[in-house]
Amino acid sequence: MNLQDNGTRLACGWTADLAEAVRATAAWTGGAGLEETRARAQFIRFRPWALDHEREPFGAVELTWCAKLDRIHMPPYDRHPRPHAVLAAAYAQPVLRQLMPVNSHFNLWFSTGVEEFWKTRVGYLICPYDEGLYGVRNKGRLVARTETPEEAVALVVAALPEEFGPAS
Known part of the structure; x- marks a missing residue:
């Protein structure tokens, strides 16, 4: 599962538990932030920059750099x-x-x-x-x-x- 904001992936995670996936989807699409979404679905992972961006949005260039640099920590780019x-x-x-x-x-x-x-x-x-x-x-x-x-x-x-x- 990927959690995106305006096309930028802020968080992701894998689970085989359909109920947990539904909880994450409901939280995220219902307006919950990253930490609240993770509290409802423990499989969700995000990096510190995503929380910083959520609290005070970055400009487009800085956000793009953060997202691209962070891909090494998230599948499938970690390969x-x-x-x-x-x-x-x-x-x-x-x-x-x-x-x-x-x-x-x-x-x-x-x-x-x-x-x-x-x-x-x-x-x-x-x-x-x-x-x-x-x-x-x-x-x-x-x-x-x-x-x-x-x-x-x-x-x-x-x-x-x-x-x-x-x-x-």
Whole structure:
């Protein structure tokens, strides 16, 4: 079961007990918060950032970063450490943290747009499964292969345009 708010997964859990699943669904759709929902259905799990967001909502970019970084703790994404390593390395860079992170087929790229992010792509794309290395691509063309996600992210940061603002 996934508990979402405006398309962002805030909590999840697995249970074979149908009554417990119904209790969780009734609580969540009835307006209960994360802690109250978990109190009614113990299988529900969430991370601290989700409670923080529930108490004081994050902006779209920060919420997206939190949700994407948190996927490593929730199935089925917990089986993919390399894409998570790229996300974590990118998040460590303040200039990238202000951009919208976008994933597709485990690749990572960035946007200055929040809603139509595919129209405002900026910089290179990182492919974490490029023959066991980290491929850095620009418009489909391979720019470099690196051994670590940090090296790939450094190339992305170095190639960013001089002047651009945070995603909006």
